[in-house]
Amino acid sequence: MIRPIVLYGHPVLRKKAQPVDDFEEGKQLIADMFETMHNARGIGLAAPQINILKQIFVVDTVQLAEGYDDDEMPLGTPIKKAFINPQIIEHSGNPIVYEEGCLSIPDVRANVERPFKVLIKYQDEEGQWHEEEYDGLTARVIMHEYDHLQGKLFIDYLSPLKKQMLSSKLKNIQRGKVKPFYPVILPNR
Template sequence: MIYPITVYGEPLLRKVAKPIDKDYPGFDQLVKDMFETMYHSDGVGLAAPQIGLSIRMFVIDASAAADEEPELEGFKKAFINPEIIEFKGDEWIMNEGCLSLPEIREDVSRPEFVKIKYYDENFVEHIEEYGGFAARVIQHEYDHLEGKLLIDYLSPLKKRMLKSRLTNITKGKVKTSYRIIIPGTKK
């Protein structure tokens, strides 16, 4: 099933998501549906709050970036109840977009490396370190579980400059290749 994407202005995107366990109803199908929704929306990552579920889970498939970072070949993972243990390295800037902020792309500074503890879709625990693009996508999706969006990293001036575009998103006045949930409306 392809879910519509929850966009800016929906209060759920600003809430800290709750942990889940292996008995979460329809868990296996949800993982498949999240990957399907992410691919349909042309994303490299998708967090559960972006499909209207306030649970601590995100999926990533960064294998498309393997040309530039060969270690990303086959990098497709589900992260359940993730916890970032450590940020390391210098901050570096990269232009980011977000399915929940259609038509907005901005430069965001993030640490180069991240150490994360999480469970995979079989509820096997992992503690791993990632760098480069993988670390960036993990941090971006993890932010969704903490109620943060990429615009939170922008200067007050830049946020003011985006105000009308953000207002348009809350009203559904954006063009996307995927279905969206306009804040204040039902699915």
Template sequence: MIYPIIMYGDPVLRQRAADIPVGTDLTQLIEDMYETMHNASGIGLAAPQIGKSMRIFIVDGTIIEDEPAMADFRKAFINPEMLDETGEFWEYEEGCLSIPNIREKVERNEKLRIRYYDEGWNLHEDEFDGMKARIIQHEYDHLEGKMFVDYLTPLKKRLLKGKLSDISKGKVDTEYRIAAPLKK
């Protein structure tokens, strides 16, 4: 099932998502999240972006063809806990399915250590770096009620205010279904 993507301005995107009881069957939800993400040409999707305040996100970097390190980077992160973010800050232009047609440079640490459950409720503690770390940080932020525009300077935020307002009203062109909080 393909869910509509929740747009900027919806309160669910600003809440800290709730932990999921260990052992909950998430098979269908994860399948639906992948289908929704691929339909929108995304590389990551967090549950709040489909209107569910749950601590789960998925990633699929396998579609980034010019990055050989991403060839096997497809997984679900359930009840993740960021343990450490280290290394140099590096800037990269990010976008978000919940903030379509806006891309801005964001600085993030180059490395992280994270604890999470996979789809089979196996506990992992892994380290990631580079693009993998960036995708995880971006999606993890969604579970904390944070979005990439929160990293922008006050001036840049003011310049984007009109576009963000239009997005929250559903006045945006996308190739995927959306749910805008202020759409009339």
């Protein structure tokens, strides 16, 4: 089931997500998250973005693998998976500046500096723990989605000047004036 995506300005995007203990309930939610993300042509989605304060995010960089060609940012190992109760253990590698966007902040893109690699511990849909290292674009998507579970957004990394430059676009989203092609929950509802 495609669920509406919460837009910037909605308070849920600033709250901390809670740990998951019911993995059966989680499975349906994860299926919905993949469907919602693909419908919106995204490569990552976190549960707070569909108004659910649970520690879950999904990533699909497999869909980018065919013909991927970006000298600035290697893809890393492409994955299509759900991360439940994730904990980032370590960042490493040289920080890289790369352009990001967010399904909750439509039509806003900006350069963000993040480390190249990430070591993450998480549970899968069966509740099994895994510890894995990722790099490149896959690591970047993981870091972006992980931030959502802490109530953090990519625009929080921008300089005051850059944020000022984007302020009218951000205000339009906050005022409910931006309507993407996918279903959304407006911030003022």
